Amino acid sequence: MPDPVITLAHVRKSFGRTTxxxxxxxxxxxxxxxxxxxxxxxxxxxxxxxxxxxLKPDNGTCRVLGHEPWRHQTxxxxxLGVVLEHNGFWGNLSVAQNMRFFAKAKGIGRPDLEAYLRExxxxxxxxxxxxxxxxxxxxxxxxxxxxxxxxxxxRLYLLDExxxxxxxxxxxxxxxxxRRAREQGATVVISSHQLDAIEDxxxxxxxxxxxxxxxxxxxxxxxxxxxxxxxxxxxYGAVIREMTGGETVYRDGAWRFDIxxxxxxxxxxxxxKLAAMxxxxxxxxEESAGLRESLRKYxxxxxxxxxx
Numbered sequence: 308m309p310d311p312v313i314t315l316a317h318v319r320k321s322f323g324r325t326t327x328x329x330x331x332x333x334x335x336x337x338x339x340x341x342x343x344x345x346x347x348x349x350x351x352x353x354x355x356x357x358x359x360x361x362l363k364p365d366n367g368t369c370r371v372l373g374h375e376p377w378r379h380q381t382x383x384x385x386x387l388g389v390v391l392e393h394n395g396f397w398g399n400l401s402v403a404q405n406m407r408f409f410a411k412a413k414g415i416g417r418p419d420l421e422a423y424l425r426e427x428x429x430x431x432x433x434x435x436x437x438x439x440x441x442x443x444x445x446x447x448x449x450x451x452x453x454x455x456x457x458x459x460x461x462r463l464y465l466l467d468e469x470x471x472x473x474x475x476x477x478x479x480x481x482x483x484x485x486r487r488a489r490e491q492g493a494t495v496v497i498s499s500h501q502l503d504a505i506e507d508x509x510x511x512x513x514x515x516x517x518x519x520x521x522x523x524x525x526x527x528x529x530x531x532x533x534x535x536x537x538x539x540x541x542x543y544g545a546v547i548r549e550m551t552g553g554e555t556v557y558r559d560g561a562w563r564f565d566i567x568x569x570x571x572x573x574x575x576x577x578x579x580k581l582a583a584m585x586x587x588x589x590x591x592x593e594e595s596a597g598l599r600e601s602l603r604k605y606x607x608x609x610x611x612x613x614x615x
Contacts, residue, residue: 310373311336312463312494313358318367319518320353327353328364329518335494337462340485342509343498344602349515351498352392355465358496359389372463385413388456388464388488394448395455398441402433402451405440406458415459428454431480446472450480457484464488464495470504482507506598514605523601533574535581536561536590543586550577561590 313335320328327350335341345351356362357369360376360383369376374383389395396405410420428434433450436443440451449472456464464485470478485495485508499505505512513520537543539557547562548555550573556563566573578591 311370312372313496314368314370315357316368318357318364318369320350320357320362320364326518331367331515331518331520333513333520335496337492337494338489339511340489340495340497340509342505342512343496343515343520344500344502344505344512345515346606350518351515352467354515355391355467355496355498358465359387385459386462388458388461388466390449390452390456390466390469392467394440394452396440396448396451399439401437402440402454405451406454409455409458413459420458423458424454427457427484431477444472446474446477449473450477453481453484457488460488460491460493462493464493466496467498468500469497470499470501478504502598502602512598514602521605523598523605531567532563532565532594534561534563534590534592534594535578535588537581537586537588540586542584543581546580546584547577550580563594 311334313333315331315333318328318331319326320331331354333341343351343354353362357364358371358376360371360379363377372383372386374380376383396402397408400408406420406424407417410417415423424434431450433443433447433454436447440448443451449469453469456466456469470481473481482504485497488495495508497505497509512523514523535547544555544557544562547564551564551566551570553565574591578588581588
């Protein structure tokens with residue numbers, strides 16, 4: 308088994324009398340996309356800063372790509388793609404001027420830089436802009452930060468609110484970059500309140516609260532939740548299990564199950580068969596709550612304002 312890309316074990320961190328992390332443990336391997344969520348002030352940005360070596364934990368183990376990040380080794384930073392709360396571009400320079408500087412810092416030659424911009428960013432508006440970055444919109448500045456982060460296709464991406472202020476075209480482009488990086492075996496950490504991005508891209512999700520990480524159940528790749536509101540009779544559950552090929556749960560007056568999006572035709576056949584058995588069906592629909600509803604249940608009805 309390959310070595311983990313990120314290892315956090317029993318990490319503690321305090322600022323004066325304020326304790327941020329009590330016991331944070333996390334292990335991520337190559338080719339994974341991890342989503343980090345939590346209420347405002349939970350410590351998400353602090354965790355990313357520890358992974359970058361901008362902060363050092365008080366106790367515990369932290370290793371990133373085999374390095375202790377606070378030693379600030381150049382070869383580690385050349386393997387990272389980073390988005391923090393500031394885009395990191397020099398406002399008085401153009402996009403092209405900024406990118407040439409960052410490419411040189413990463414040891415990337417001019418031909419490779421131009422190929423990257425041509426192949427990955429030619430369809431975006433920011434490459435055509437000739438003016439100073441300080442005059443760009445907030446969304447355009449975020450695209451600049453993403454352009455720098457994916458330069459050279461690093462092994463690890465630490466992205467803090469990377470989807471904020473992106474329009475629909477820029478968001479789709481960002482998702483494409485993340486998926487390509489994952490296909491190349493990179494590891495991606497996305498910290499965000501933008502739950503659509505977490506749900507669209509992440510294989511696993513952790514909630515940071517009270518100084519520790521709680522992991523949500525892994526989502527079933529490629530399958531979507533549905534419900535059929537009907538009586539709780541074992542023979543109905545047996546039909547649903549047989550026709551969907553998966554698990555079935557009866558909760559809140561409805562049978563709940565997962566199917567692949569391409570298999571929605573099975574719903575009609577299932578309803579027909581259940582009706583022929585005398586089943587009184589009150590409702591049939593796809594459940595779309597997903598991660599948002601999971602977080603509401605986790606935090607409770609009065610505690611979800613910072614997550615949605």
